[in-house]
Every structure is written in C-alpha cells, then in structure tokens.
Amino acid sequence: MKDDCRIGFYICNCGTNIAKVVDAEQVCERIAGLPGVACARAYKYMCSNPGQEMITRDIRERGLNRVVVAACSPRMHEPTFRKALEAAGLNPYLLEMANIREQCSWVHDDPRAATAKACDLAHAAVRRVRYHQPLEKVEASYAPATLVLGGGIAGLTVAVELAEASQPVYLVEREGKLGGNVGRADLTAPYLDSARDILAEKIARAEASPKLDILLRSELVELRGFVGNFRATVRTTGGPTRDLAVGAVVVCTGYQEFDATRIERLGYGRFPDVITSFELERRLRMGRLETDDGRIPRYVSIVHCVGSRNPRYHPYCSRVCCMTALKYGHEIKSALPAAMVTDLYVDMLSFGKGGEDFYRRTSELKTMFLMYEKGDPPRVRAAEPGDDCGLLVQVNERLSGEVIDVPADLVVLMVGMEARADGGDVARTVGISQDRQGWFIESHPKLAPVSTATEGVYIAGCCQSPKDIPDSVAQARAAAAMVLAHVAQGKIEVDARFAEIDPDRCSGCRMCNELCPYTAITFDPDERRSSVQSALCKACGTCVAACPSGAITARHFTDKQIFEQIEGVLAWSSSRSS
Amino acid sequence: MEFEPIIVGFLCNWCSYTGADLAGTARIKHRPNLRTIRVMCSGRVDPTFVLKAFAAGADGVLVCGCHPGDCHYIEGNYKTMRRMELLGQLVRAYGIDERRVRLEWVSASEGERFARLVDEMTLELRQLGPCKLRPTVAALANDFDGLSRAVTAQVAASGEVTHG
C-alpha cells in the first residue's frame, strides 16, 4: 500500500450529461473521505481548458501525485487528461478514469442507483490508482511506406496525396483496373462534370508518380505487426506474393450495390426494361438511351430508395441516389425532351452544397414527382395490349392517397449502397470492426472520423458508410494527412503497457512461449528463463494469466491493480459489505 | 425491497468495452447492476480475478470478449474459452452456482446485445439470491497469494480432468 499517495479526484458534470442522473456532489463527498484523497472536486466540463488547468494547478500547488477523473469513457478523453498530468510534470500513467457517462449516466434513469454505481466506479479507480507506476512511453520507428487497399476514388486520392508528398505507396486493387464504382458512372451530380474526367486525372497522376506502386488483381492476405511496423502480405493473381513493410494501412474498399431481385414486386430480372441505376449509367455513357429492344422510351419511371430506408433491407439512406435520380431526370430530358419522367420517391434528400439548387433546376424540367410510403415500394407489371407503354408501375401515392398506375417504357431502380460481402474478411485481416450493417467503424464519429480501433489503420470513402464523391475525397485527404503527420516524425510512441517476466520467479516451464499470439516471448535455453520482447508484445495479458509461477506482470494491468479495482467496486455496494 | 445483485464485469478493451460504450452513445438503457473493470483482452482474465470478485462480495461475474475469431489479439479469447471451462468446475468446487459466472461475446457494434445481457443476468441473479460463500473462501478474500495458489492448484487438477 502506498502511504504517500496524494490523489486528486475530479468528477465531471459534462454539462448535464452526467449531472442530471448522477449526483456529482454526493460522489465527491464520499470519495473525499477515502484514504489518500487529497482533494475532490466537481466541475462542469473537465475536458475543457479550465478543467484541465484545474488538474494541472492542483498537481503543482497541492503536491498531488495521482489523479482520478470520473467522466466519459477513457476511450474518449484519456489522452486529454494524460496531457494535463504531463503539463504539470507528472507521469501520465498516474491517471485513472472512471467511466460514469457512457457506462452510467447515459444508460440508467434511476438517479439513486446511478449515483451508487458512479460511487463504486470512482472508488475502484481511486483504489487502483494508488498502485499505478510511472511508465515511460516506448519509441518505435515508423516505416514511411503506406498500403492503400482499394483503388476507387478514395483509394486513388490517398495514394496520390501520399506519393506526391514523396512517400512510397502500394495501391492494392483487386480488379484489373483502377476507378471503382465512379468508373461505372457517366456525369456526376450536382455539377454534371464527367466521372471519366475526374478519374482520368487521378489515374494519370497515380501512374506518373515514381513513388506509387500500383498492384492490380491483388489482395491483402495477411497483416502482422503494429502501427509504424506492419508487415503486409499481398498476393497478386498470376504474379508474385509480396511481403511489404508499411507503417500505415488505409482501407478504401468502397461498397457494392443492392441486389434489386430481392424486392420481387419491382420486377427486376423479370422485365428486361426494369434496369438499375448502374445499367442506366452504362447506357448514358454509350449514348444509347433506349429500351431493351432498341426503341426510344417515351415514359421513364425512376424508383428511389431501392433497398435503402427500408427496415426489411437496409435502414439507412444511401445518400447519393436522390441526387443521382435528379441527374437522370436532367440527362433524359436533355436527350429526349418529349419523354415523360416520373420520380417515385419517399423523401427527396438533396442536401449538401449545390444540392437544393440542383433539385430546383431539375424539377423545373417537368419531371413528375410522386411520393410512396417507406417500406411500400411500387409494383411493376406488364402493360395491357392497348396501352401505349411497355410497363405499368403501380404506386400508393402518399400525398393524394390514391393508387396510381404510372406508364413506363423504362423503369430505373435507384439501388442503394451496401457493405461489400467480403467486408468481414477485410475487417478481420486488418483488425477493425464493422457496424450492424457491415460498414467499418471509425474511432469517433466526430473527432476521429478516419481512424479506427487499430492504431495505424485508417478508413476512407464508402467502406465507412454511403457517401458521395466530395465526401469520399475529403475523407481520403484526411487519412493521407493523418499518415503524413506520423511519417514526418519518423517514429511513434508505443503505449508503455507490455508484459514483463521476472527472471527470479520464472521456472522455465515454457507454458507462455507458445501462448503468445505475437511470438513476443523468447526462451533462453542456457538460463532456462523466458523473456518478453517489448516491441512485439501487444499487452493482451494472455501469458500473464497463464503463467503458473506468477512470474509475468502486465504493466499498467497488474494483478494488484485489478484486485484493488475488484475490491473497490464492491466495497460499498455488495450485499455482504454492510 | 427486491434484492439487487452486484455483478462484476471484465470487459476486453477492443470489443466488449467498446460495445458497452456504444450502448451509452446510443442511450440503450439497462439495469444498473454491473460494475465494469476494463482489461486489454479477455485472455487477461485470470481465474483468480473471478474468485476474488466472489470473495469480495459479488453476486455474479460476467466476462465479455470479442467473438471467437475477432479477438484483437488474434486468439486470446479462444484461450479464455478454454480457461472458462475450467473456471466452471473451479467455482463449483467452491460451492458457487455455475450460473453466477458467464462468458459472453460482445463485439464493438453490439451495444444492444450488451444491454440485454446485463438485464438478463441481473434477472437471473435476482432469482438466485445473494451469493453465499463458504467461510474458507471468504477468508481468502484478502489473501492474494493464498487465493492464487488455491486457484492454480485447482486449475491444474481440473486441467488434467478436461485434457485427459
């Protein structure tokens, strides 16, 4: 037990986020009475500058040597508060956080129970921090090369940015050519510039760059190592398998389109004149805006939200199809002024720069807009012999409340975006996670939108969620900037948590040797002792829990620290405590 | 007043702790009975921790890790799985109902699943009532080395049973 501990305890109100459920004053009072606690304060926003300064000042003026902050998740602000300790010259590892927002005030309604829980978590943190030890961060080198996975507009952008900043890049694309889904489009909304031009410029820059290695028909089969020091195994069909040393990986694997045959009533696959947006793009690109049997369509019907915003398929909005549909209205009307275009939509989402203006301009082209109910897509059937059209699209029109048959020679389905079927394999290979819909998850939606849970692995473009070209490019450039910031430093601080073996306690049983997933443990046959190579160890703690001699310590996650935490969470609340 | 069990949770940093945070961000309400302790990987959860929790007054212990195959550390959670089998036998040997210990997989995206798990386990423990320990186990609560020696011996003994 550390008798000389002077702990500063800070509880954050987080505006009202915490304080409206947890009685922060009460937590403060109870914690103040614990041994070793030198001061206990509640403050409105601990992560704000005044909040951090409060900690720094108290460390200096009151001689604190440990700090506990009860606030949001440590995944959010642990780095922030560690910096506050450093600013006062205190080792950053002498901090512990209690998560009383994400795991308490946001998920509980009963103020009494939530306050009791917050007290327990804070108590545990105070008990634990007494056994924290100052640790030094470890430095590792940062390989300058980057692996970019996927050569769509996002991947191309990342690769070109990095290569033009003189950093080596491997651009790994599964297909035989670059460009991804943008390569399948004709003009792009809302400014109607040509997709081909946008891509051609990027591809030309990529091909011209001596720093950029384009690996087509290639896949990433394995990724080992850690940030700054990855080893990537890339296999090329009909070519060599390469082992590449890279410092970072940027995943830009994009999306696939929704399979329209899944919504049977739309008739896709049954009627040749029911086509998807991509099939229409193809016809537009070839300048052949016609039906399957080569006639000029007089009626074109465009169905929005195919597979999107429908609880049976995908609950989310695919974000680009409304704009794309407007673009089709515009292109069709310019090519065939006499054609009648009907848009069957749920809500018209034409947000973003230039979006509303584009909506206004295209709707002036005498497109007819009919609204259908979410989850009740229109039904396509063959027209009667007497009708002057090939198909009839039946829609329960929401504004008029009537059932309307819309004539059509061509029906265009605005198929939504979905996560690629093999996204799970990619996620596993690079160690990132997917949400329920299969999109890759960012570290923080607002504050760290292109980082992931695995340091050194970034995501950009549609693999993160549906988005248009401007947003994909913005993310790509953000990811490139993240990589460049690290490469410029040439080294990386690796967390000081790793396992250590006490040679005096190690019996040489070698049990830990094969358990380590990173082969970080080596055995010295002469000494008959095992030891951990700290640069390889990722601090999972598996060996620690397995060593029969108790010879292994997980720095910052020691048995003693966890034991104290266990006692701390139970001291006030357990049914046997009183 | 109804009995409110206290559950000690060991959540791995990469998946389950993130999943629990997600439940928060998404405001998915659940019972306030869990007290979470963060570990880097479920592979770090030493059987001693579990016993220690009971000795210190927990009514249940919930260990959460990434789904098999998704462990951030490649295979830490397979090891946890094997260890938890032994743990079942271990707690029984100490007279603790096996239902009081659960190992569950919660991914970073499964906030909802995490919340339902906490609710489920809380209800089950309410029915089981407070965990009563044999005096010998309770006595070990503050004897760290004694506890880990007892656990190691027990694991070694039951290890032979399962591997045999």
Ligand SMILES: Cc1cc2nc3c(=O)[nH]c(=O)nc-3n(C[C@H](O)[C@H](O)[C@H](O)COP(=O)(O)OP(=O)(O)OC[C@H]3O[C@@H](n4cnc5c(N)ncnc54)[C@H](O)[C@@H]3O)c2cc1C
């Ligand atoms: C019909 C339609 C029309 C559109 N029109 C517009 C428009 O007018 N304006 C606009 O701004 N946006 C438009 N978009 C959106 C646009 O398509 C996307 O914003 C853009 O394609 C996103 O680029 P990306 O690089 O993220 O993904 P993608 O274009 O999907 O590229 C991903 C690349 O990664 C490769 N890949 C995938 N998995 C792997 C793997 N495991 N290993 C190696 N390589 C892999 C793929 O082969 C592909 O080349 C439209 C979308 C649709 C559906």
Ligand code: SF4
């Ligand atoms: S952009 Fe429009 S068509 Fe596409 S899913 Fe969203 S609302 Fe539906």
Ligand code: SF4
């Ligand atoms: S398991 Fe423990 S005792 Fe055995 S070799 Fe490893 S460190 Fe030494």
Ligand code: SF4
């Ligand atoms: S904690 Fe142990 S098992 Fe885990 S990576 Fe480090 S040395 Fe290997």
Ligand code: FES
């Ligand atoms: S990191 Fe989650 S179980 Fe190993």
